[in-house]
Amino acid sequence: PTVVEKVAAPAPSSSNVASAAITGGAPMSWAQIASTAGPAVVTIINHQSGQTDFFNNPIPGGTAEGTGFVIDKQGDIVTNNHVIDQEQSLQVVFSDGRKAPATLVSHDMLSDLAVVRVHVPVSTVLHFGDSSKLLRGQPVMAIGSALGEFRNTVTAGVVSALNRTINEQNGITIHNMVQTDAAINQGNSGGPLLNDRGQVVGVNTAITRGAPQSDPFGLSSQVVAEGLGFAIPSKAVQPTVERLIHHKPSAFLGVVYRDMTQQDASYFNLPRGAYIVSVTPNSPAAKAGMQPRDVITKIDGQSMTDTTTLQDIILHHNAGDTVKLSVWRNGKTMDLTVKLGTQK
Missing domain, CATH: 2.30.42.10 (PDZ domain)
Incomplete structure (x- = not known):
């Protein structure tokens, strides 16, 4: 398993969470997808709660930014758990610059997924595709708030590999990840990975910049890597999101x-x-x-x-x-x- 840097049950038929089965659609150009899907992609600003140091002195909370995407007309937004970690208050910035407060619906640390909700009208929602049909070499697009500053940045690449296992920096292991060379940066956490029909096939979650190695004399160095991004596949995201929205506990084997x-x-x-x-x-x-x-x-x-x-x-x-x-x-x-x- 690779240590990576975070970039931040079947769905009931009555679900509000959109799926490929109810959308379909023909392949589109990347320009069309960026135009139609972009308004559903938002920036999430997390005003984190304060903490205390070793001597119990207060430490002011910081601010973290990530990405999310709207999945239904009720204003539910999917993102990564680490985007909303230690949240005290949340704010969503839409692609047109509108801002709205958001509330945390529920989150799951083990899957690194969370759902937040806005109580304002939403113009566009994204639909889930079937990540089990992804093939290596298949083109994909990522949309997200690169570095938390360059909002709704669009990058494109291919599916580099499937079923990768990664270890996040907090020790959580996530299986079945989609590897892509679509450029993913800090702030892209929680953003959608889209297929050529504009359907969400993954949630962009982590990147790796390299791996340590040692020479024959025991000296260590860092091997630089490019184009190693990882997304949680939609086949795992969709049932988890359903569970989070309905506040159902996850099944645990141990x-x-x-x-x-x-x-x-x-x-x-x-x-x-x-x-x-x-x-x-x-x-x-x-x-x-x-x-x-x-x-x-x-x-x-x-x-x-x-x-x-x-x-x-x-x-x-x-x-x-x-x-x-x-x-x-x-x-x-x-x-x-x-x-x-x-x-x-």
């Missing part, structure tokens, strides 16, 4: 895992699935008897693949659901029944 690709499985002579690195004590997984080095190969008969991962399946369940896991352990496969819980 494992840290690594996706075993076909290449990994062949190399290590293990089955395809989710390789369990650790099990959280007293979690649903622990109570069901799961152990490190287990491999979850199926959930309720659904196999793990490059496009269907453990996280994907858990996201489409609710806390309290009972699932059957097919688990490989030391050359044998067994079935474990788990009642999903909530994160403490």
Whole structure:
């Protein structure tokens, strides 16, 4: 997994959150997409709460800026959790310069997603596309408030890779990320990654500028990287946003895992699935008897693949659901029944 720098359950049919299924549309030029989607992209200004130092002296709160996008006529706006972290008050700036106060609906630190709401009329909403249909090399566009100053900046690139796993600076691991070379900068956090139909296929979340390396003499240096941006795929965003809007707790299994690709499985002579690195004590997984080095190969008969991962399946369940896991352990496969819980 790569340490990166933040740039900041199935949806019910009655949902207010727009999806590709109800929009469709033909491919458009990037100029058309920038024109039609741009008004739905906003800058979020987070006036953060103050803190205290070691001696209990007050430290004034700062101001942070990020990006978000409107998803329904009720004024719900999707962004990253780290954009609204430590919020005391929030303000939204629309592309035409209008400003409005915003309230936090709900947030999820583990998925790094949040929903805020404005109580003013909105002119444009964005719709979700199907990120599971993305292909490497497919063109995409990012819109966001670069550096928090250059609002509604448009950049374009391609899908560089799929199903990346990243470790954010706060230690949170996010799976199934879409990697893109569309330029993403500080302040772009929470902005949309769009396909050529103007549909949201990801939420721009993180970038990496390089990685440390050591020479034969033990001296370290930084390898500079360009064009390494990461977005949370829409197939993970949409069910999480539904849950946040309706204030439903997320389903929790309680494992840290690594996706075993076909290449990994062949190399290590293990089955395809989710390789369990650790099990959280007293979690649903622990109570069901799961152990490190287990491999979850199926959930309720659904196999793990490059496009269907453990996280994907858990996201489409609710806390309290009972699932059957097919688990490989030391050359044998067994079935474990788990009642999903909530994160403490």
